[in-house]
Amino acid sequence: MVDVIVIGAGVSGCAIARELSRYDASVCVLEKCEDVCEGTSKANSAIVHAGFDADEGSLMAKLNVKGNEMMDDLSRDLDIPFKRNGSMVVCIHKEELDGLKTLYDRGVKNGVKGLKILSREEALEMEPNLSENVEGALYAPTGGIICPFELTIAMAENASVNGVEFRFNTKVEDIKKGEDGLWHIRTNNGEYVSRYVVNAAGVHADEIHNMVSADKMHIIERRGDYCLLDKQVGNYVSHTIFPQPTKFGKGVLVTPTVHGNLLVGPTAIDIENKEGTATTAAGINELTAKASENVRNLPMRNVITSFAGLRAHLERHEFVIEEVKDAPCFIDVAGIESPGLSASPAIGQMVADMLKEKMSLIPKDNWIGTRKGITRTEGLSVEEMNELIKKNPAYGTIVCRCESITEGEILDAIHRPLGARSLDGVKRRTRAGMGRCQAGFCSPRTMEILNRELGLSYEEITKSGGRSNIVIERTKGEV
Ligand SMILES: Cc1cc2nc3c(=O)[nH]c(=O)nc-3n(C[C@H](O)[C@H](O)[C@H](O)COP(=O)(O)OP(=O)(O)OC[C@H]3O[C@@H](n4cnc5c(N)ncnc54)[C@H](O)[C@@H]3O)c2cc1C
Numbered sequence: 493m494v495d496v497i498v499i500g501a502g503v504s505g506c507a508i509a510r511e512l513s514r515y516d517a518s519v520c521v522l523e524k525c526e527d528v529c530e531g532t533s534k535a536n537s538a539i540v541h542a543g544f545d546a547d548e549g550s551l552m553a554k555l556n557v558k559g560n561e562m563m564d565d566l567s568r569d570l571d572i573p574f575k576r577n578g579s580m581v582v583c584i585h586k587e588e589l590d591g592l593k594t595l596y597d598r599g600v601k602n603g604v605k606g607l608k609i610l611s612r613e614e615a616l617e618m619e620p621n622l623s624e625n626v627e628g629a630l631y632a633p634t635g636g637i638i639c640p641f642e643l644t645i646a647m648a649e650n651a652s653v654n655g656v657e658f659r660f661n662t663k664v665e666d667i668k669k670g671e672d673g674l675w676h677i678r679t680n681n682g683e684y685v686s687r688y689v690v691n692a693a694g695v696h697a698d699e700i701h702n703m704v705s706a707d708k709m710h711i712i713e714r715r716g717d718y719c720l721l722d723k724q725v726g727n728y729v730s731h732t733i734f735p736q737p738t739k740f741g742k743g744v745l746v747t748p749t750v751h752g753n754l755l756v757g758p759t760a761i762d763i764e765n766k767e768g769t770a771t772t773a774a775g776i777n778e779l780t781a782k783a784s785e786n787v788r789n790l791p792m793r794n795v796i797t798s799f800a801g802l803r804a805h806l807e808r809h810e811f812v813i814e815e816v817k818d819a820p821c822f823i824d825v826a827g828i829e830s831p832g833l834s835a836s837p838a839i840g841q842m843v844a845d846m847l848k849e850k851m852s853l854i855p856k857d858n859w860i861g862t863r864k865g866i867t868r869t870e871g872l873s874v875e876e877m878n879e880l881i882k883k884n885p886a887y888g889t890i891v892c893r894c895e896s897i898t899e900g901e902i903l904d905a906i907h908r909p910l911g912a913r914s915l916d917g918v919k920r921r922t923r924a925g926m927g928r929c930q931a932g933f934c935s936p937r938t939m940e941i942l943n944r945e946l947g948l949s950y951e952e953i954t955k956s957g958g959r960s961n962i963v964i965e966r967t968k969g970e971v
Contacts, residue, residue: 494518494657496847497677497686499664499700501525502533503640503833504825505692506647507840513654514844515853520686521648521656522679524663526957527917528910529644531694533833534920535718535769535801537745537758538640539732541831542579542632544599544607545742551811553602555835555842560634562837570646571865572639573750579635579732580615582786584625591736592630599632606633619729623788635732637750640833641920642865645910647840650863652909654856659684661957664693667703667822675821688851690823690843695766695804697826704819709812709826713766714741714803716758717775722794722928726752728787735786741803741830744782746790751923756783756790758801771798796928803829811835813842823847866904866922870896891941892934894927902938906945913946915939916956935962 496512498505501523512519523530540563546552567574583592592609599607608631615629616622622629652658659681666678667689677684691700698711721728732747740760747755759775776798784790806812806827816822825843832839847853869877869887880900881888887900905912905921912918915925918938925931925938939953939962950963 493674493685493687494520495686495851496520496688496690497522497675497684498690498692500531500692500694500696501528501644501648501658501660502531502692502694503529503644503647503836504694504828504839505690506644506651507836508690508692508825508843509651509656510647510654511840511844512847513651513656514855514859515848516856517847517851517853519651519656520684521651521658522662522664522677522684523658523660526660526914526954527912527920528648528658529641529920530956532801532804533640533644533694535799536640536716536830536833537718537747537755538638538749539579539745539747539834540574540636540638541834542599542607542635543602543604543831543834544595544630544632545737546602546831548598548601551813552831552835555811555838556831557603558838559831559835560636562841563636563638563834566837567638569862570643570650571863572642572646574636574638575750576634576636577731577748578631578633579734580610580619580632581630581734581736582615582622582626583628583736584623584785586627588736589628592628595630595737599630604632604634607631619731619733621729621787621789622733623786626786637732637747638833639750643833643836645921646863646865649909650860653860653863658910664700667700669704669819688821688823688847690825692825692828694828695802697804697824697828701816701824701826704822705816706818707816709806709824711827712805712807713763713768714805714829715761715763715768715775715800716803717761717771717779717798717800718755718757719776719779719792719795719798720749721754721756721791722796723752725754725791725794728754728791733786735782744779746783746787751926753796754791754794756780756792760803762805766802769800769802771800775800797930805829811839813839815846821850866901866908869898869901891937892922892924892927894929894933895923897922897924897934899941902941903945906942913942913948914954914956914960915942915962918942
C-alpha cells in the first residue's frame with residue numbers, strides 16, 4: 493500500500509511526482525510504456541509559451557504564466573537546457589491587425605510581462621526571413637524553448653532520487669474503491685493499493701476517469717504533424733514565429749529548437765484514435781503551406797524527420813485539475829493539451845499543494861532539489877575534452893557521428909537513476925540518433941553497448957519497449 497499512485501509518467505505525472513517527493517509520503521508512478529516521456533510529452537513544439545493565448549481567468553492561463561516563470565530556476569536546478577528566445581505572432585493581413593491588440597490585452601491581463609506590438613519594419617528587422625507580407629507582430633520576450641524529453645526525464649530522475657517508485661510496463665486496467673476505503677488498481681503487473689490516485693494519463697485520462705466516475709469524460713485526440721529540419725538551417729529564424737491563433741489552436745509555427753534544429757508544425761486534425769501518431773502527406777503539405785505564409789523560402793529540403801503528437805482535447809478547452817466529485821481521493825489531471833508542457837512545473841505544484849492539504853503532508857528535511865545532468869561533450873575545448881578522456885576513456889569514442897555523442901555519455905544515460913533501456917531511451921537522454929542520419933549509423937553501436945551494459949540479448953533490445961524489437965532472430969548460428 494502506498495499513499496499516492498500517479499498514473500502516467502509524462503511531463504504532468506513526473507512534475508507531480510517531483511513536487512510530491514518533497515513530502516514525507518510514499519508515492520508510486522505507474523506507466524504503461526517502458527520509459528518516461530513516451531506519450532504526448534515526447535511529440536510537441538517544445539515551446540515554453542508566454543501565456544497570452546489562454547482565456548483570462550482560466551486555469552490554463554494561470555498555470556501557463558506561472559509555469560513559464562518557474563522555468564529559469566527549474567532548468568538551473570535540474571541542469572537542463574532552456575532558452576528565452578522570445579516569440580512573435582505575425583500578422584500578414586492588414587485587416588487582422590486588431591487581432592494582435594486582442595492578444596496583447598489578454599496577455600497583459602494574464603500577467604505576461606514585456607509584450608510589445610511591433611510595426612512591419614521592427615518585425616522584419618528582428619526576423620529578416622519573415623514573409624514580405626508581414627504587417628505587424630506581437631512580440632513576447634518571455635517565450636522560450638526547452639527540450640521536452642530532458643525536462644520530463646530530469647523531473648522523474650529527481651523524484652526517483654527522493655524516493656518515488658516508478659513502475660514501467662505497468663498498464664492500469666481497472667480501478668475500484670475497496671471496502672477498506674482504499675483504491676485497488678488492477679494492472680497487467682498485479683494489483684496496487686493506495687489512499688489517493690492522481691490520473692495524469694494524457695489522452696487516456698478519460699478512460700482512467702471513467703473507471704471511477706459516473707460523470708463520463710471524453711477526450712478528443714487532436715493530432716499535430718511536424719517536420720524537423722537539419723541543424724544547418726537551425727538559425728533560419730531566431731524567435732518562435734506563430735500565425736494568429738484560431739479556434740483549433742496556436743497554428744503552424746516555425747521555431748529553432750533548444751538543440752539548434754528548426755521545427756515546423758503542427759497541424760490540428762481531430763481523430764478518434766489514441767495511438768494515431770502516424771504523419772500523413774496531406775498533413776505535411778498543409779504545414780508547409782501554412783508556415784510559408786509567415787516565413788519566406790522555408791528550407792524544407794532540409795527535413796530530417798517528421799512526427800506527430802496528440803493533444804488531449806476536451807470540448808471545454810480547459811485543464812481539469814480537481815478531485816472527482818463522485819470519487820473522493822481521486823484527482824484528475826486531464827485535458828492537459830497545450831500549454832501543458834509550459835505549465836507542467838505549476839501543475840506539479842498545484843497537485844502537490846492539494847494533496848499536502850488533504851493528507852496533512854509534512855516536508856522532508858533531506859529533500860534533494862537539484863540534479864546533475866549527463867556530462868555533455870558538445871562545446872568542450874580540446875583541452876577540456878582531453879581532460880575528460882583522461883579520466884574516462886569512453887568519452888574518446890564517438891558513437892553518434894551526426895550529434896557527436898560519445899560512449900561516455902551513453903554509459904551515463906544507461907547507469908543513472910531510471911536509466912535508458914532502449915534505443916529511444918538512449919536517444920532522448922543523449923541525442924544519439926537525433927541527427928541527420930536518424931540513427932542509421934549509431935543504432936548497431938548503441939545496441940552493442942545496451943547488450944554489454946544491461947546483459948540484454950540483441951533479440952531483447954527494443955527501439956522503445958513493447959514489441960519494437962530490432963533483431964528478431966539469428967539468421968546464422970554462432971561462428
Ligand atoms: C502537437 C502538440 C504540440 C504541443 N506543443 C506544446 C508546446 O509547444 N508547449 C506546451 O506547453 N505544450 C505543448 N503541447 C502540450 C503538451 O505536449 C502536453 O500538454 C503535455 O505533454 C501533456 O503531458 P501529460 O503528462 O499530461 O500527458 P502524456 O505525456 O501523454 O503522458 C501520459 C502518460 O500516461 C501513460 N498512460 C496512459 N494510460 C495509461 C494506463 N492505462 N496505465 C499506465 N499509464 C498510462 C502514457 O503512456 C503516457 O506516458 C503540445 C501538444 C501537442 C500534441
